[in-house]
Amino acid sequence: MxxxxxxxxxHRRVRLAQGLWLISWMTVxxxxxxxxxxxxxxxxxxxxAEVMDNTEIHVVPNILMLVGLASIGNYMFAGRICQDSLDPxxxxxxxPFLLPWxxxxxxxxxxxxxxxxxxxxxxxxxxESLKVGLRNGIRFYRDTDVPGRCFQxxxxxxxxxxxxxxxxxxxxxxxxVQWISSRYLDFTSKEVKDRVRSNVDGRYLMDGVPxxxxxxxSPRPCLQEHLTDNSAHFNYEHQSEELNLYNRGCRxxxxxxxxxxxxxxxxxxxxxxxxxxxxxxxxxxLQTAMEGAAELENPEDESVGYILEKGVxxxxxxxxxxxxxxxxxxxxxxxxEAAEVENVDKATxxxxxx
Amino acid sequence: xxxxxxxxxxxxxxxxxxVLWILNWISVVTGVIxxxxxxxxxxxxxxRWELMAERDVHYVPNMLIAxxxxxxxxxxxxxxxxxxCVDNTKFLRWKLLMLPYIICTFFFTxxxxxxxLMCYGMRSELExxxxxxLRDAMRYYKDTxxxxxxxxxxxxxxxxxxxxxxxxxxxxxxxxIQWVSSRYLDMSSKEVVDRLRSNVEGKYLMDGVPxxxxxxxSPRPCxQHQITNNSAHFNYDYQTEELNLWMKGCRxxxxxxxxxxxxxxxxxxxxxWLFELSVLTGVRYLQTSLENLLRQGDPNSESEGWLLENSxxxxxxxxxxxxxxxxxxxxxxxxxxxxxxxDVPSTAHYGPDNVPPSRHPWRVDHGAETSPQSSLASxxxxxxxxSPQSSLASxxxxxxxxSPxxxxxxxxxSPQSPPHLKAPLxxxxxxxxxxxx
Numbered sequence: 001m002x003x004x005x006x007x008x009x010x011h012r013r014v015r016l017a018q019g020l021w022l023i024s025w026m027t028v029x030x031x032x033x034x035x036x037x038x039x040x041x042x043x044x045x046x047x048x049a050e051v052m053d054n055t056e057i058h059v060v061p062n063i064l065m066l067v068g069l070a071s072i073g074n075y076m077f078a079g080r081i082c083q084d085s086l087d088p089x090x091x092x093x094x095x096p097f098l099l100p101w102x103x104x105x106x107x108x109x110x111x112x113x114x115x116x117x118x119x120x121x122x123x124x125x126x127x128e129s130l131k132v133g134l135r136n137g138i139r140f141y142r143d144t145d146v147p148g149r150c151f152q153x154x155x156x157x158x159x160x161x162x163x164x165x166x167x168x169x170x171x172x173x174x175x176x177v178q179w180i181s182s183r184y185l186d187f188t189s190k191e192v193k194d195r196v197r198s199n200v201d202g203r204y205l206m207d208g209v210p211x212x213x214x215x216x217x218s219p220r221p222c223l224q225e226h227l228t229d230n231s232a233h234f235n236y237e238h239q240s241e242e243l244n245l246y247n248r249g250c251r252x253x254x255x256x257x258x259x260x261x262x263x264x265x266x267x268x269x270x271x272x273x274x275x276x277x278x279x280x281x282x283x284x285x286l287q288t289a290m291e292g293a294a295e296l297e298n299p300e301d302e303s304v305g306y307i308l309e310k311g312v313x314x315x316x317x318x319x320x321x322x323x324x325x326x327x328x329x330x331x332x333x334x335x336x337e338a339a340e341v342e343n344v345d346k347a348t349x350x351x352x353x354x
Numbered sequence: 355x356x357x358x359x360x361x362x363x364x365x366x367x368x369x370x371x372x373v374l375w376i377l378n379w380i381s382v383v384t385g386v387i388x389x390x391x392x393x394x395x396x397x398x399x400x401x402r403w404e405l406m407a408e409r410d411v412h413y414v415p416n417m418l419i420a421x422x423x424x425x426x427x428x429x430x431x432x433x434x435x436x437x438x439c440v441d442n443t444k445f446l447r448w449k450l451l452m453l454p455y456i457i458c459t460f461f462f463t464x465x466x467x468x469x470x471l472m473c474y475g476m477r478s479e480l481e482x483x484x485x486x487x488l489r490d491a492m493r494y495y496k497d498t499x500x501x502x503x504x505x506x507x508x509x510x511x512x513x514x515x516x517x518x519x520x521x522x523x524x525x526x527x528x529x530x531i532q533w534v535s536s537r538y539l540d541m542s543s544k545e546v547v548d549r550l551r552s553n554v555e556g557k558y559l560m561d562g563v564p565x566x567x568x569x570x571x572s573p574r575p576c577x578q579h580q581i582t583n584n585s586a587h588f589n590y591d592y593q594t595e596e597l598n599l600w601m602k603g604c605r606x607x608x609x610x611x612x613x614x615x616x617x618x619x620x621x622x623x624x625x626x627w628l629f630e631l632s633v634l635t636g637v638r639y640l641q642t643s644l645e646n647l648l649r650q651g652d653p654n655s656e657s658e659g660w661l662l663e664n665s666x667x668x669x670x671x672x673x674x675x676x677x678x679x680x681x682x683x684x685x686x687x688x689x690x691x692x693x694x695x696x697d698v699p700s701t702a703h704y705g706p707d708n709v710p711p712s713r714h715p716w717r718v719d720h721g722a723e724t725s726p727q728s729s730l731a732s733x734x735x736x737x738x739x740x741s742p743q744s745s746l747a748s749x750x751x752x753x754x755x756x757s758p759x760x761x762x763x764x765x766x767x768s769p770q771s772p773p774h775l776k777a778p779l780x781x782x783x784x785x786x787x788x789x790x791x
Contacts, residue, residue: 144573157570161515180575186588211565211576216511219498221534222565224578234540 002306008289009302014086016289020282021082027075027279030272034112035068037265044261048254050155053132056125060262063115064269067108071276074104078283085290088299098287105280112273119262126258130251134168141210142181157212165253166213166246171227173249178203179210209245218243281307356660362643364654370643371439374636378433381633384626385425388466391619392418398615402608404509407486414476414616417469418623425466425630428459432637442653445644452641459634466627473620480612484605488522495564496535511566519607520567520600525581527603532557533564563599572597635661 008016042061045052078101084090137156143149160166167173185192185204196202207228214222223244226232285305292303308315362370396415399406435452438444491510497503514520521527539546539558550556561582568576577598580586643659650657662669 150573153573154570161570181573184574184588189588211568211578212570214565216508216515216566219504219507219535220538224565234538234543 002304003308003311005304005306006285007302008285008292008305010293010300013286013289013293013303016282016286017082017085020279020286021079023275023282024075024079024082024279027272027275028072028079030275031068031071031075033068034071034269034272035065037268038062038064038066038068041261041265045258048159050152051130051133051137051159051250051254052126053129053136054125056129057122057258060115060119060122063111063118067111067115070104071108074101074108075276075279077101078279081283082286085286088290088294091290092294095291098283102280102284105276109273109276109280112269112276116266116269119266123255123259127251127255130254131168134251135173138168138173138177138179141177141179144181145183157210159250160210160212160246163248163250163253163257164215164246165248165250166209167249168251169249170247171209171213171245174209174213175205175207178205180204180206213245215243215246220244356658357662357665359658359660360639360643361656362639362659363656367640367643367647367657368440370636370640371436374436374439374633374640375433377629377633377636378429378436381429381630382426382433384629385422385427385429387422388425388469388623388626389419389422391622392416392420392422395615395619398612402513404506405487405491405513405608406480406483407490409479409483409486411476411479411483414469414472417465417472418619421462421466421469424462425626428455428462429630429633431455432459432633436637436640439640439644442644442647446648449645449648452637456634456638456641459630459637463627463630463634466623466630470620470623470627473616473623476616477609477613481605481609484608485522488605488608492522492527492533493531495531495533498535499537511564513604513608514564514566514600517602517604517607517611518569518600519602519604520563521603522605523603524601525563525567525599528563528567529559529561532559534558534560567599569597569600574598 038061041064042058045058045061049055077097081094081098081101084094137152137159140146140149140152141156142153144153182204187193187196192204195204195206199205206225208225209227211222211224214224220243223233223236227245228238230237284307288307288309289303289305292305293299293301296303310318392415395418396412399411399415432455435448435455438448491506494500494503494506495510496507498507536558541547546558549558549560553559560579562579563581565576565578568578574597577587577590577595581599582592584591638661639659642661642663643657646659647653647655647657664672
């Protein structure tokens with residue numbers, strides 16, 4: 001009835017213990033690797049924190065960092081257990097720690113899986129956060145004299161040049177915002193007054209973009225102003241012109257960048273998960289095989305190793321029973337007694353009937 | 355008289371050999387470092403080949419690469435030699451090779467030093483190359499439709515953005531060239547025609563710069579056109595405006611970038627040179643102490659090691675004379691009328707004591723008349739005869755009379771000289787053995 005039973009002669013036990021020791025130290029390194037991946041992702045997110053509205057996406061690197069640190073300690077402990085497992089006098093003192101260790105390992109694996117799932121699930125939230133952040137950044141582009149916002153211009157310019165993007169969704173977002181500060185506008189000039197009056201909020205709107213939207217690969221010197229006016233520039237048609245400015249919106253560029261980063265990290269995390277599961281399963285086999293060997297008259301004989309002593313269903317019911325006992329220590333245990341009575345009946349009735 | 359003599363016991367010799375073995379392997383690693391530094395410098399220079407005119411700036415990274423490879427080889431051999439030096443029998447294998455190896459390594463460390471100094475000296479070549487290259491790049495900025503030059507615009511723009519610079523020396527360089535291509539100029543417009551006519555060569559010059567010159571840190575949206583016209587922009591004074599465009603010239607920016615790279619590389623190469631020199635000193639001590647040990651015969655005794663057996667001046671003079679005499683091997687000794695057997699003592703029986711005459715009767719006249727050089731040359735056959743130092747000392751009084759310069763030479767035979775003396779001895783055994791007492 002045991003789950004996945006395997007025979008373990010002495011040499012196989014020894015081989016299992018040695019191999020497991022090696023793999024647990026590899027898992028320690030994998031834990032350090034996970035931690036460093038978490039740190040890298042976090043620094044990349046923090047670099048562009050000024051254009052993000054909320055920090056929900058930071059839960060992914062936080063999980064990676066915590067799990068990485070915890071698994072370093074956890075699997076060093078496993079290595080120590082493996083070292084002592086071949087010595088029958090030292091192994092018994094680790095016995096009470098094994099069940100909590102399995103619980104902790106399963107928790108760490110579950111967290112890693114959740115981190116991978118979240119990195120895809122939170123994409124929508126990331127996009128929303130970027131939408132709001134970029135909108136604010138573009139709105140406050142001109143406020144280089146307002147404390148707290150004076151570096152927005154530099155941030156947005158650097159972002160647009162580094163990621164080769166323009167505006168939130170595309171370059172037309174700049175047409176809806178006054179991105180030239182009023183202190184550089186000559187309010188005595190007729191042209192400025194006309195423009196300011198032409199819209200409800202009294203803003204100086206123009207069909208121009210900042211210089212950071214310019215594409216260096218364009219064969220033509222950059223056209224920044226009067227973008228929708230074909231007659232303002234010689235040999236220019238704004239509908240077919242593609243190389244003059246960056247076509248991509250910065251929100252799309254940032255989402256693509258971070259998704260690309262997580263897609264690269266994903267396989268690494270999945271391989272760490274598989275290594276951890278291997279260690280857990282092997283350690284369970286080692287534990288059961290060693291315990292079985294300790295009970296034999298000749299400790300060097302073959303013993304049986306398994307994952308679960310009884311089937312899955314029975315283990316679950318036993319576990320539930322034990323859990324309920326913990327919660328209600330004083331109450332009368334009706335169910336097991338009833339079962340005993342039934343068994344006794346069953347045992348007595350056939351002899352009575354026969 | 356030896357330079358920096360040190361006594362070596364057996365254990366200290368063994369320890370020296372082991373330490374040198376490890377140090378030689380570390381030197382192989384430093385050779386790899388040298389090679390990679392040269393490669394890095396070459397890649398950095400090649401990255402901007404479009405902005406550099408044809409100048410010979412590649413000799414520095416090429417030298418570093420070659421020196422790095424040679425260092426690996428030499429130090430690998432040195433490691434092998436030092437490993438074998440612990441065992442006396444194995445040392446005999448390398449005995450004849452060690453001195454040439456040390457001389458080669460000495461010249462090699464000299465070339466490492468030259469490589470380090472060249473790093474610092476490359477600056478002027480680079481500056482010239484960059485000036486011409488940037489000037490041409492800016493001139494061809496507008497030629498995005500000419501094959502071979504179509505990416506210069508993008509290169510210059512990205513350079514100005516990355517290095518935060520504008521123009522060759524400053525942003526005014528852009529005022530002197532036409533950087534807007536003629537196919538984007540409306541030739542029918544009056545303004546364009548006026549501008550083209552306003553200068554001799556018919557170029558469309560304007561006081562504007564490309565967008566890549568714009569300074570990110572400016573609080574104001576970038577002013578690219580009509581830069582010198584204060585009235586064209588509100589609240590603008592171009593003489594005091596510093597944050598609008600990048601102020602630095604690209605030549606200076608690139609030069610600073612490359613100079614900092616080369617200074618750090620030069621420093622690392624100097625440190626590697628000092629390390630190689632110390633390893634070479636150790637190997638020299640090991641070689642001399644082992645050779646002295648062999649001469650003494652007892653493998654477990656103490657021996658002395660030195661850098662040079664005699665002082666610098668004497669060794670230099672001795673080697674200089676060797677080099678001089680190398681060229682004179684085929685010359686006829688005119689002092690003896692071309693007869694090489696003139697001064698060779700005969701094996702004739704001279705009487706009951708068998709003492710040969712101390713001086714050939716007519717030799718003294720010759721000694722007074724002939725030049726010192728020829729008398730020195732004429733004494734060479736006699737010098738070749740004795741191999742042990744004692745017999746040489748016994749002949750000193752005989753030989754001191756004719757030329758005063760010979761004694762210093764006679765006093766100074768280094769341990770290396772026996773091979774030199776032994777060879778002619780091997781070729782003239784029967785005649786020369788007689789005077790040995």
